[in-house]
Amino acid sequence: MLVVACVKQVPDTTQVMIDPETGTLIREGVPFIVNPFDTHALEESLRLKDKYGFRVAAISMGPPNTEVTLKKALSLGADEVVLLSDRVFGGADTLATSRVLAEAVRRLGEKDEVFMVICGKQTIDGDTAQVGPGIASRLGYSQLTLVDQISDVDLRAKTVVVRRKLEGRHEIVEARLPAVLTVVREINRPRYPTVPMRLMSEEAEVILWDNKVMQLDEETIGLRGSPTQVRRIFSPERVKGEILGDGLNKPEEAAHILIDNLLERDIISL
Numbered sequence: 258m259l260v261v262a263c264v265k266q267v268p269d270t271t272q273v274m275i276d277p278e279t280g281t282l283i284r285e286g287v288p289f290i291v292n293p294f295d296t297h298a299l300e301e302s303l304r305l306k307d308k309y310g311f312r313v314a315a316i317s318m319g320p321p322n323t324e325v326t327l328k329k330a331l332s333l334g335a336d337e338v339v340l341l342s343d344r345v346f347g348g349a350d351t352l353a354t355s356r357v358l359a360e361a362v363r364r365l366g367e368k369d370e371v372f373m374v375i376c377g378k379q380t381i382d383g384d385t386a387q388v389g390p391g392i393a394s395r396l397g398y399s400q401l402t403l404v405d406q407i408s409d410v411d412l413r414a415k416t417v418v419v420r421r422k423l424e425g426r427h428e429i430v431e432a433r434l435p436a437v438l439t440v441v442r443e444i445n446r447p448r449y450p451t452v453p454m455r456l457m458s459e460e461a462e463v464i465l466w467d468n469k470v471m472q473l474d475e476e477t478i479g480l481r482g483s484p485t486q487v488r489r490i491f492s493p494e495r496v497k498g499e500i501l502g503d504g505l506n507k508p509e510e511a512a513h514i515l516i517d518n519l520l521e522r523d524i525i526s527l
């Protein structure tokens with residue numbers, strides 16, 4: 258029984274540079290971290306391992322230095338890690354990314370039955386929240402998003418009950434397994450690695466799957482397989498604000514000044 262945790266290495270800064278020709282991230286000289294939402298996905302996978310005896314495999318698509326991120330997953334208790342790395346995977350949008358990740362999950366499922374795939378709600382560099390649902394759609398798995406609690410897993414009936422965090426309320430949902438879950442930060446508090454596990458992870462092997470292993474059509478992956486591409490990126494122009502009157506000590510006077518300004522600019526009418 259296998260739970261697959263999807264993790265991504267993301268830039269640890271807002272000052273990222275974009276290649277003007279390809280519209281992709283320039284990685285040189287930028288520090289990277291594990292996507293914060295994905296740390297919660299990995300932790301929840303490990304909690305399922307502790308409670309139900311699942312094996313945990315962590316997968317990540319990225320450049321060779323993503324090995325560091327996957328070794329962190331090993332130090333926390335993942336049983337297996339797989340790096341999906343090939344130049345033809347580069348520049349992928351969410352459609353092409355979910356295609357590669359779904360194929361990796363399918364291949365893992367050939368040797369051990371996959372019960373769940375757990376992803377972070379979204380990544381802090383893309384903020385699309387599309388990859389998890391994309392994996393579910395490609396594999397035909399149940400799809401449960403915005404999960405902040407896994408209430409029950411019935412291995413005999415192959416069902417899972419989760420709580421979803423929605424605006425102003427929660428929703429309790431039961432779904433068939435296998436399922437793809439995307440989780441929010443409130444679901445757990447990630448653990449820290451022990452010293453022996455950290456030392457072990459430094460020497461552990463990270464399995465590499467390139468496209469010779471994956472055997473995906475190069476027209477459907479990476480930049481060539483991405484129907485959405487960044488054409489231009491820029492910072493919006495900011496206009497300096499204006500303080501009208503003394504709103505703290507003379508609020509009525511400030512309100513009259515504001516109304517007069519809005520009238521002059523024909524924004525409101527009386």
